Structure formats: C-alpha cells, structure tokens
Amino acid sequence: MTGPLTPEIISTKLQRVAKLAREMPQAALRSLAHYIDLDFLLEAYRRTRKDGATGVDGQTAEEYAEHLEENLRDLLNRAKSGTYDAPPVRRVHIPKGDGRKTRPIGIPTFEDKVLQRAVAMLLDAVYEQDFRDCSYGFRPGRSAHQALQALWERLMAVGGGWVLELDLEDFFGSLDRRRLREILRQRVQDGVLLRLIGKWLHAGVLEGESLTHPEAGTPQGGVISPVLANVYLHEVLDTWFEDVVRPRMRGAAHLIRFADDAVIVFAGEDDARRVMAVLSKRLAKYGLRLHSEKTRRIAFKRPRSRDDRPDSFDFLGFTHYWGKSRRGYSVVQRKTARNRFTRSLRAIYCWCRAHRHLPLQEQQRVLGLKLRGHYAYYGITGNVTALSRFHFEVRGAWRKWIARRSNSRTMSWARFARLFERYPLPRPRVVHSIYRTAAIP
Numbered sequence: 246m247t248g249p250l251t252p253e254i255i256s257t258k259l260q261r262v263a264k265l266a267r268e269m270p271q272a273a274l275r276s277l278a279h280y281i282d283l284d285f286l287l288e289a290y291r292r293t294r295k296d297g298a299t300g301v302d303g304q305t306a307e308e309y310a311e312h313l314e315e316n317l318r319d320l321l322n323r324a325k326s327g328t329y330d331a332p333p334v335r336r337v338h339i340p341k342g343d344g345r346k347t348r349p350i351g352i353p354t355f356e357d358k359v360l361q362r363a364v365a366m367l368l369d370a371v372y373e374q375d376f377r378d379c380s381y382g383f384r385p386g387r388s389a390h391q392a393l394q395a396l397w398e399r400l401m402a403v404g405g406g407w408v409l410e411l412d413l414e415d416f417f418g419s420l421d422r423r424r425l426r427e428i429l430r431q432r433v434q435d436g437v438l439l440r441l442i443g444k445w446l447h448a449g450v451l452e453g454e455s456l457t458h459p460e461a462g463t464p465q466g467g468v469i470s471p472v473l474a475n476v477y478l479h480e481v482l483d484t485w486f487e488d489v490v491r492p493r494m495r496g497a498a499h500l501i502r503f504a505d506d507a508v509i510v511f512a513g514e515d516d517a518r519r520v521m522a523v524l525s526k527r528l529a530k531y532g533l534r535l536h537s538e539k540t541r542r543i544a545f546k547r548p549r550s551r552d553d554r555p556d557s558f559d560f561l562g563f564t565h566y567w568g569k570s571r572r573g574y575s576v577v578q579r580k581t582a583r584n585r586f587t588r589s590l591r592a593i594y595c596w597c598r599a600h601r602h603l604p605l606q607e608q609q610r611v612l613g614l615k616l617r618g619h620y621a622y623y624g625i626t627g628n629v630t631a632l633s634r635f636h637f638e639v640r641g642a643w644r645k646w647i648a649r650r651s652n653s654r655t656m657s658w659a660r661f662a663r664l665f666e667r668y669p670l671p672r673p674r675v676v677h678s679i680y681r682t683a684a685i686p
Contacts, residue, residue: 255288255366262370266432273430274371278325278437281363286317289363293355293468300354301335301451309355316356324360327440332357333449333456334464340588349418351450351464361445361468364438368472371432376475377483382504383471389561390677392503393579393625396560399499399510400577405545405567406497407517409509410558412539413528416505417465420477421532422446425463428480445469461532474504481531482507490520501560508560517542547575568627581623581631589619590638597646605647609668612643616671624676632673640670 258280266274290313295306309316323329334351353361369385376384381392400406425446429439445467449458463470486500486509496512498520511517521542525535543556548567557566562585568578593615600608616639624632640661647664648656 259370266371266374273434277435331444331448336452350466379500403512404547407511408543411507412536414536418462578627601646
C-alpha cells in the first residue's frame with residue numbers, strides 16, 4: 246500500500262475525474278470505477294470516522310484495521326466483481342428539534358462506510374462541476390455559515406422581502422428511487438457504481454430484530470446519502486429554480502439550500518405567491534411533499550415603524566428577525582433558535598448529571614470543549630445575548646449537579662463563584678463575524 250503518498254495520488258485522480266466532467270457537461274461518464282483501487286480505498290478508509298457506532302455486524306474500526314490491507318483487498322475484489330452484498334443498516338433514533346421527537350438514523354457497517362465513502366468521493370468529483378451556487382450542504386469547501394451569510398446578504402439587499410420557508414416532509418424516507426436512478430444515469434453510467442448504489446438503496450433496515458425493506462428513500466445516516474440527496478435536489482429544486490423559475494420572476498429571487506433545508510427570498514409578494522402555487526406540484530413529480538405546517542410564506546420586509554413587527558423564521562438553527570444595529574439602523578439579526586437552545590442545554594444538563602462524580606478539573610475540561618463547540622457554530626454577529634444566556638444556564642446546571650455530590654443538595658452562588666474562579670468555563674465569543682466576512686474580497 247502506498248501509505249503517506251496516498252492522499253496526493255487520490256487528489257490527482259479526483260482532479261482528473263473533475264476535469265473530465267467539466268469538459269463534458271452534457272455527457273454521461275461510463276468509466277469511473279477503475280479509479281477505485283487499493284490506494285483509493287485506503288484514502289476512503291482514512292476519511293471515514295473511526296469513532297462512530299457499529300453496524301449490524303458489530304465490527305469496530307479498530308477491529309477492521311487489524312487486517313486492513315487484507316480487508317481492503319477483499320472489499321475491492323467483491324465491489325468490482327459484483328459479489329459485494331450490502332448489509333442492512335441498523336436503525337436508531339436520535340432527538341430532533343427540542344428533543345420531543347426523534348429522527349431515524351441508519352448506521353451502516355464500518356466496511357460499508359468505507360466503500361460508500363469511495364463512491365461518494367467519485368460522485369463528488371463529478372457533480373461538483375454541475376452543482377449550483379445556491380447549494381451549500383455536504384459539499385467540499387462549503388458550510389452552513391456560508392449559507393447563513395448568503396441568506397443575510399440576500400435579505401439585506403432586498404430589504405427583507407418575502408420568504409418561503411420550505412420543509413420537505415420525510416425527505417430521506419420518501420425519495421423516489423426510480424427517479425434517482427434516472428437522474429444519476431444522466432451523468433454516471435458506470436455499471437459498477439450504479440450497481441453498488443442500487444444495493445445500498447435496497448439493503449434494508451434492521452430495527453431491533455425486525456428487518457424491513459422500504460420501497461422509497463435512502464437511509465439517513467449513510468455516508469452515500471448526503472451525496473445522493475444533493476444529486477436529487479439539484480435536479481428537483483436547484484436547476485428548476487435557477488433555469489425555469491428565476492428568469493420568470495418580476496423582481497429579485499434567491500434560493501439558499503443546505504441539504505433538504507431551504508429558503509427562497511423574493512423581492513415581491515406576487516413572485517412568492519406564484520412559486521408557492523407551483524412548488525408542491527414540482528416536488529410531487531419526484532415523490533416529495535411539503536410539510537403543511539412548517540412550510541410558510543412570510544412577510545419579512547424591513548419595518549417602517551416601531552409598531553411594525555415582521556414575522557421571524559428559522560433556518561439552520563438560527564431565528565432570523567429584524568432588529569436594530571448599534572447605530573440605530575434596521576438590520577437582519579440572528580439568534581439561536583429556541584428548539585436548538587433547549588436541545589443543547591438539555592444535553593449538557595444530562596452530561597453533568599451523569600458525570601457529577603468526576604474530578605472537577607475533568608468536568609471543567611469537558612464542559613469547556615462543549616461550550617467551545619457551541620460557540621463555534623452559534624457564535625455569530627448579533628447572537629451574543631443568546632450565547633451569554635447559554636453560558637449562564639450551563640453554569641447553573643453545573644452548580645446543581647456539583648451540589649448533588651454531597652448530602653447538602655444545594656450550593657450557594659457565593660460558594661460556587663469561588664469554585665468557578667478556580668475552574669472557569671470559556672466565555673461567549675463571536676467566531677463568525679459578518680463584518681469580517683464582508684471585508685474578504
């Protein structure tokens with residue numbers, strides 16, 4: 246195996262695939278699987294998370310690595326010969342929103358993750374040449390904060406305008422597999438890749454001791470699923486909006502999509518109404534539907550007076566609303582969405598309760614990591630109040646469960662303040678500034 250040089254070798258291969266796709270924008274690529282060799286699988290293994298939950302076979306990354314070269318050679322032979330059998334994914338449920346509901350997640354086996362990663366790397370190289378600028382989710386070099394920045398700029402440019410807040414109901418569970426195969430064949434006609442993708446789509450779901458084979462959708466949580474979702478929605482939503490809808494608008498119109506979360510900003514109400522009227526029909530052609538309660542058309546125009554209070558909306562964990570800048574101007578501001586705030590705080594509360602008997606220095610270290618992670622995502626311009634409140638609530642939760650270590654069950658704030666001076670937690674800070682971003686040419 247090539248070892249340390251593998252990333253450079255694979256980068257060259259992917260650049261070659263990208264160049265081919267870029268030079269043949271309307272063609273279907275028929276020969277891609279030959280790029281997957283032992284070095285390619287080694288790089289896919291390197292990019293695969295090693296600390297994830299195990300699949301139906303219970304095999305860990307450490308166990309797979311004990312005979313890595315032998316395992317990868319066997320995997321390569323089975324993938325190329327068509328004898329690879331995709332195992333069912335193990336379904337678990339994780340909290341959704343404020344924690345009252347759950348979302349099903351499919352967990353493939355570790356070997357399956359490696360092979361899915363290899364195929365996803367090739368698909369990324371092809372489709373990155375086709376994807377539109379309005380798409381941000383699960384794409385190399387793109388992030389949720391870039392999507393938020395783009396949304397902020399569009400809202401400010403049109404003075405808020407009208408916003409369509411889109412929510413696709415059970416997207417990963419209702420995606421039409423036949424349509425997906427048709428869309429894939431427009432750009433990829435390699436038999437090995439298409440056969441593998443088909444096996445993953447039909448692998449089945451194991452929940453407890455019950456094995457089912459859904460007729461639609463792709464398991465949310467699979468390594469290949471985000472790429473397939475982007476390919477699907479690129480055709481269903483992005484291309485349709487940019488090439489068909491946007492040229493027919495009377496005013497400015499902008500789509501911002503992150504995976505299956507999307508908003509559309511319009512300068513005019515009539516344009517928003519027209520798109521809202523046809524959107525459901527467009528999605529229905531591909532087996533998708535809008536959530537009737539969560540999909541809204543919002544009047545988000547800049548307030549004209551103190552009594553004028555436009556609606557707010559949520560996107561990517563932030564509530565967007567009109568507020569005042571330090572100089573008194575009306576600006577679009579963002580704060581941590583209530584359900585995300587509650588979910589994050591509940592997770593820390595549960596951790597403090599479960600680990601209250603650890604040494605205080607260790608508790609301080611872990612809580613510091615959790616807070617820095619929270620600030621890394623929610624630390625954006627204008628959100629300092631929510632960050633400060635989160636910091637305060639975390640301190641309160643920590644104080645409560647430290648006190649429960651003894652029989653007193655209470656601890657005065659004065660005593661906790663002395664302890665906090667010795668074991669401080671990171672203070673809130675803005676990590677993503679709209680002003681620094683705007684200054685970048």
